[in-house]
Amino acid sequence: MKSKAKSLIAILLLLAVLLIEPLHLNIVTAQQSITGTQDDTFGVWLFNAGTTVPAGAPTDDIIERAIFYDLLDYIGDSSGEVYDWDYGLSEPTAGQEDTTLPEVLEGLSAIDDFGMIANSGDDAANFDTGSGGYFEGGFDLALAYVIYPDGIKADGVVGPDGAVNAQEAEEAIEGYEIFIFEDAELSGMIITLSNKLGLSISITLDDLQVDPPTPNAADDTMIAIDLDSMTGFDGTYIDKIRIQDDGITQSRTDTGDTTLEIDAIATRTVECTVNFYTDPVGSSFNITFEGSTYVNGDSDTFPYGTSGSAYADCPLGWVFDHWEIVGNVALDPDEYANPVTFTITCGGDLKAVFREEGTGDFGTIGYWKHVFYVWKVGKGTFKDYVESILEGYIARINAESTVFSENFTLTMESAHDLLWTRDNDMRTRALKQCLASWLNWADNAVTPSQMVDIDYDGHPDMTFGDAMTIVENILRNPDSSREELEHAKNICDSINNM
Numbered sequence: 332m333k334s335k336a337k338s339l340i341a342i343l344l345l346l347a348v349l350l351i352e353p354l355h356l357n358i359v360t361a362q363q364s365i366t367g368t369q370d371d372t373f374g375v376w377l378f379n380a381g382t383t384v385p386a387g388a389p390t391d392d393i394i395e396r397a398i399f400y401d402l403l404d405y406i407g408d409s410s411g412e413v414y415d416w417d418y419g420l421s422e423p424t425a426g427q428e429d430t431t432l433p434e435v436l437e438g439l440s441a442i443d444d445f446g447m448i449a450n451s452g453d454d455a456a457n458f459d460t461g462s463g464g465y466f467e468g469g470f471d472l473a474l475a476y477v478i479y480p481d482g483i484k485a486d487g488v489v490g491p492d493g494a495v496n497a498q499e500a501e502e503a504i505e506g507y508e509i510f511i512f513e514d515a516e517l518s519g520m521i522i523t524l525s526n527k528l529g530l531s532i533s534i535t536l537d538d539l540q541v542d543p544p545t546p547n548a549a550d551d552t553m554i555a556i557d558l559d560s561m562t563g564f565d566g567t568y569i570d571k572i573r574i575q576d577d578g579i580t581q582s583r584t585d586t587g588d589t590t591l592e593i594d595a596i597a598t599r600t601v602e603c604t605v606n607f608y609t610d611p612v613g614s615s616f617n618i619t620f621e622g623s624t625y626v627n628g629d630s631d632t633f634p635y636g637t638s639g640s641a642y643a644d645c646p647l648g649w650v651f652d653h654w655e656i657v658g659n660v661a662l663d664p665d666e667y668a669n670p671v672t673f674t675i676t677c678g679g680d681l682k683a684v685f686r687e688e689g690t691g692d693f694g695t696i697g698y699w700k701h702v703f704y705v706w707k708v709g710k711g712t713f714k715d716y717v718e719s720i721l722e723g724y725i726a727r728i729n730a731e732s733t734v735f736s737e738n739f740t741l742t743m744e745s746a747h748d749l750l751w752t753r754d755n756d757m758r759t760r761a762l763k764q765c766l767a768s769w770l771n772w773a774d775n776a777v778t779p780s781q782m783v784d785i786d787y788d789g790h791p792d793m794t795f796g797d798a799m800t801i802v803e804n805i806l807r808n809p810d811s812s813r814e815e816l817e818h819a820k821n822i823c824d825s826i827n828n829m
Contacts, residue, residue: 363389364490367555372534374560376487380512380551389492390553391442393503394510394597400497402504404470406572406596407439407458411471414571419461422580422589428461435466442512442595457514460591465575470600472634477526478508478558478569479601479677485557509556511574512594519577520591522554526570527636530563538579538589551594568677572596603637603675605660606630608682615646618683620673633675641673643683650778653727655682667730691776693829696750699767703747718743724773732769734762734803741766757816758806764823765802768795771827784829785822798822 367376380390397403406412416435421427429435438458458466470476483506494500504510511522519538525531536554558564576591607625609616618625620641625631643651654666658679663672673681694702705713706721725743728735735741739749739762749763771777772795779796786792805811805819 362491362493364488364492365389365393366488367553369487370534370536372532373562374485374557375534376485376507376555376557377536378489378553378555380553389490391512392492393489393494394442394512394553394595396492396494396500397504398597400494400500402497402500402599403510403597404476404600405440406470406598407466407468407593408436408441409471410436411473413466413468415467416458416460416465418459418464419576419578419590421459421461427459427592428464428590429459434458439466439593439595442597457592457594460574460576460593462580462590463576463578464591465573466593466596467571467573468596469569469571474634476600476602477634477677478572478598480558480564480568481506481508481599482559484559485555489553489555506557506559507555508558508599509569509572510595510597511554511556512596513552513554514592514594518589518591519579521573521575521577522556523573523575524556524558524561524564524569524571525573526568528567530567532561532563535577538577568601569598572598601677603633603678604630605633605675605678606680608680609643610682610684613646616649616683616685617644618642618681619644620681636674636676638672638674640670641681642670643685645685648688649685650688650780652684652686655684656680657682665726665730667727686775688778688781691771691774693771693776693827694767694774695827696763696767696824699770700750703743703750706743707747724770727773728766728769731772732799732803734765734806735769738807757813757820758811761802761806761816761820761823764820764827765799765806767827768799768802768823772799777826783826785825787821787825787828795826798826 365378367378369376378390394403398405410432413432413435416432418428418430429438435458438456443456460466469478485506489505489507490503492503494503509524513520520536522534522536523531524534534556558569574591574593574596580589607618607620607627607629609618609627612627614626616627618641621633621637621639623631641654643654645651651669654662654669654671656662656666656679659675659677660679660681661674661676662668663674665671702713702716702721705711706716706718721743725741725746729741730736732741739745746766749759749766752759752763772779777783777795779794779799781795782791782793783795783798784791785798792798802819802822805815811819
């Protein structure tokens with residue numbers, strides 16, 4: 332009987348172990364998420380960290396996994412990321428405030444200071460500003476990084492923790508771009524986010540604001556900020572963060588230091604990458620920007636807001652036609668200028684399109700009158716000159732010609748009216764021929780460097796670019812004589828009849 336009892340006890344113990352072990356494993360390996368409370372500034376959420384859950388889990392695990400997979404980076408852990416800082420007296424006792432830059436850098440280098448109550452020996456584990464002290468910084472100005480909205484609006488939850496790949500770590504940070512860990516019973520602070528474009532917003536957090544209340548006056552707090560949800564910052568960027576202690580003494584001083592202690596500032600890393608392309612492709616077709624030359628398929632990184640001259644170059648027999656852009660980049664004055672001012676607002680593509688030199692046919696005044704007549708009356712097209720093509724010609728002429736960009740407002744309508752006008756004034760006749768010459772240029776019949784005949788003798792005399800400079804100087808001068816205007820007309824008429 333005793334033997335049976337012992338066997339039964341052994342069996343029961345074995346069953347208990349078999350049942351309890353999986354349960355234990357599930358408890359140990361269960362992933363955790365955490366829900367925050369929304370601040371009165373929309374897009375700002377507060378999360379308990381290190382109070383209800385020991386050691387700061389799961390908030391520190393969630394952020395540390397995102398840093399491991401290069402989704403986030405610490406701000407202030409290197410001297411290039413500290414723009415300015417200052418400190419005041421710690422409360423209720425002095426001595427914990429960080430007074431040197433190395434102490435600031437060490438304190439902001441990791442999320443490593445969590446506990447149920449303030450740790451009196453935590454000088455190296457955070458940046459203690461003391462009363463009224465502050466931190467001001469961002470990514471190293473020498474790097475091509477800014478803090479940019481990710482396009483996802485956060486919902487007040489982060490997690491679960493324990494991400495095993497970049498995708499899981501991305502899902503766990505739930506659309507937030509900035510995470511601030513504070514380790515001093517949530518001392519009151521003012522957070523200011525700004526950029527070099529002049530945008531700025533300030534967020535004020537009160538002492539002990541975390542809700543619901545937690546033991547030991549909410550010893551640690553994670554402040555998560557979603558730029559996509561903040562008015563004025565959707566679609567733009569942040570390059571500076573300032574966090575300042577509010578200088579207000581807390582009513583409770585029994586839980587440790589009550590001035591601002593910043594454990595870590597972790598933000599999204601966004602690199603401004605530009606891809607360069609040419610059409611056609613070849614080593615002789617290239618783009619020069621910011622002192623470097625790029626061929627098709629090259630890429631480079633630039634600081635946010637970089638702006639400079641881009642120039643497209645090509646071999647003999649080819650000419651630049653236009654630029655094409657994709658993404659957060661811009662051209663000034665337009666896509667037909669070369670060189671052009673190229674501005675990078677957070678990466679994209681720049682493509683230079685070239686065309687072969689002078690492969691089209693010249694058209695006379697009568698030819699172009701008919702082209703625009705067919706467009707005007709809407710009776711189909713003549714030789715495939717659809718409206719979009721003609722509009723492109725008008726845009727290119729306005730970009731290249733001084734007469735038609737400054738002295739004469741050139742549109743589809745005004746081009747038609749000029750070509751069909753019955754005004755026989757010599758200035759008007761010269762202007763009509765000038766427009767026809769520019770239309771031939773836009774139609775790829777001639778390039779600025781190509782030699783043209785300007786006196787009806789069938790022999791090239793000068794480049795098209797030089798000839799049009801002579802013509803436009805005459806037309807732009809209100810005091811030009813009739814003989815000068817006739818000379819301008821004849822130059823263009825000779826070109827148009829080549």
